[in-house]
Amino acid sequence: MKRARLPLLAVLPLSVISFVVAVPFVAGDHPLRWESGSLLPELVLKGEDGTPSGGSSGRDGASATSPSGTDQITKVDTEWKKGMPQWGVQLYWEDNPRHSLEYIEKQARLHADYLVGLHANSVSVSFPFFTRGKTSTKISHGAKTPTPERLAHVLRIFHQAGLRTTVRPLMDETSLDIADGNWRGNIAPADRDAWFASYETFLTPYLEAAHGEKAATFVIGTELNSMEGDKRWGALVDNAEKVFAGEVAYDANWDNYVNGPITMPVNHLGVDAYFPVKAGDDASVNTLVDGWNKWLDKKATGTLPKITIAEAGIGAMKGAYRAPGDFYTKRAVAPQVQANWYTAVCKVVQERKMSGVYWWSIYFDDDPNTKPDDKVASRLDFAGRPLTEKAIKSCFTSDYAGPGTDSAS
Template sequence: MRSRLPLLAIFPVTVLSLVLGAPFVLGNHPVRWEAGSALPKVVIGGSETSATPSGKKSESSPSDSPSSSSSPSSSTNALQVAKPWKKGMPQWGVQLYWEEETKKRSDTFIENQARKHAKYLIGLGANSVSLSFPYFIGGRTSDELSAGPKTPSPERLEQVLKVFKDAGFRTTLRPILDEGNLKQNNGWRGNIEPASRSAWFASYTKLLKPYLKAAEATKTNTFVIGTELNSLEGDPGWDTLVASAEKTFPGEVSYDANWDNYVTGRIDMPVNHLGVDAYFPVKVPDTAPVSDLVEGWNTWLDKKATGPLPNILVSETGIGAMKGAYHAPGDFYARRALNPKVQANWYKAVCEVVQDRKMQGIYWWSLWFDDDPNTKPDDKVASRLDFAGRPLSEKAIKSCFTSDYAGPGTDTAS
């Protein structure tokens, strides 16, 4: 059975400097088990049968799960988003993470999995999906980036993207630097220091080209050119890389910043859209009302800018369904006692913040591609971040995704 312990850090919250310092050391992204505006040239300144790989059991979803009572029939014609995304509407989505299995799955399996996830997401009321996949580096100072055995091929990604596109979803393709080779020195993708940055960017450009072509072939809406690469933000190498990407891919080229740099740093990237991977710690008890969580999020966001944030997308967020998670939502190592209400209330709060501040939407972390979202998680082995099969969390997501929020009306690309 595959281990799914995400490579993320425990974020202390007692002292602000420690809260902000931890991500620079260990990061906050679960890849293996894991102001206010972003205009062209973004400069944000100042102010987851028998047990499945994730440990889920082959049980029916709860009666109030969106995958059972509210999703459409399994016929191809019924696989359609109720209200397809259009420019200006909120992006209500999920990060679907895909690692190829050691024993490569058949194309038929891949097709069926994509349809299974599409059906589940339609039941949640989602209109968007971001397909995340890993690429690899030799070490913290390496100049070479590569696809690995766990990296899906561009052709396989096209197959999955097409299923979602045909179903009416807004689609994003999102390569993420895997941290497996960084563990020995407690590294994370945000503090890599290539010996030669020019060689690193040349290698990255070569790596991305076939994936950009796959995105173009499937009319994918967005290609995320980089995710949580704090140490490389602002490097002149991005100008050439993005210009090259735009020659191949006519859609939206974006960058997803880590939350720490977003609130304290200057995100200087030559892209036409900015997302934030948001794991803001809020020091409140598990019994705290949703309003306290909302206040906590707003306190963090206000460090950047007060008021509406119509050009900002919550490109990734989540939290464990366990006690104490509010203090460190980016702590993906912990496996404390279950508390599903903690997760559900967090989802409610984030949704409220996104709507109140007129943000572009939310992508929840995450669904694992080889998992069956229609099963209950086996909590002895499953990630605490799993929300599929947790009725309270599914209800909160669906309530958010089917709300009356019309969106910021200022999306920069279709």
């Protein structure tokens, strides 16, 4: 159902807290330059959570026929409904134009079955788009950007499996000179009018594909710290809502989330949450929970029913708690470190009555049923790590009913 767009997100008038973090961290898949700043309280969102616009309800445990009509898809035990937690995974897809549509569908079915096996009810499809540099005004496809048509096939298969779907374009950083400290969060387009016009042109076909395949959410931007609050977002979101009937969201990076108000005219806010915790490898789950809560409390105490953890993850390696988003380092493998982190994050989501969590990540071309090759794989990979998979299943089968069932939220 179409919902009215929210005004700029409001901020409760609570006290301001100052802090300084002295060391650099890596957030998500980019290096983060951390600076001191003031902390403002939790923002209050006034919109409703998005729901899939239609789709088959099906009976639990039923199978659906794939688009090719030759394979069966295992369906989720219980399809997501408004008010339930989003238990999901970020699926990152760097397309290869030489891959056939049959290959794309095969991989989508493989991942759908794996996600159902984890007891997930949601999936977010993240894929790259490109720019020419920090000051560029051009947004473009690249060889790794799936076409809207190919995206539609993947969404259709996930929808048939009963999964709640999110579409999430993500600015690739290969042209932003990461070695010099640049990343998607500090782009500075020379002409913002031209940048937003180019971005709208890029997004519109994907919004159409998402609408056609009944996606629940479209993330209009991710980790674009330097662009947040620009008045031009209003027109961009207006256009998106003319095309897409679902929820329009924005995913903030964790540093900006705790450091100030996120003023974006969207229905829902996600957070890419890589909060560093000063703890040893043998830290208990409760210690990690306390570490997360200290960060969240800088913004607001109490429940956070309007917030979704859009990305959470950590390397299965020693020393990871101090830089959970470190994509590049490959220290000694420590599976229990990753599993305990996942357990702690899930506990925070439930205790703070959040909307859900999406684990980062699975790569589209990988087979999630195989153990990662730690000689080449990112330590953040969780598929094929039994301890972490057990933690995810425990989270996704918990008795947490979701923020929509709690009158105090």
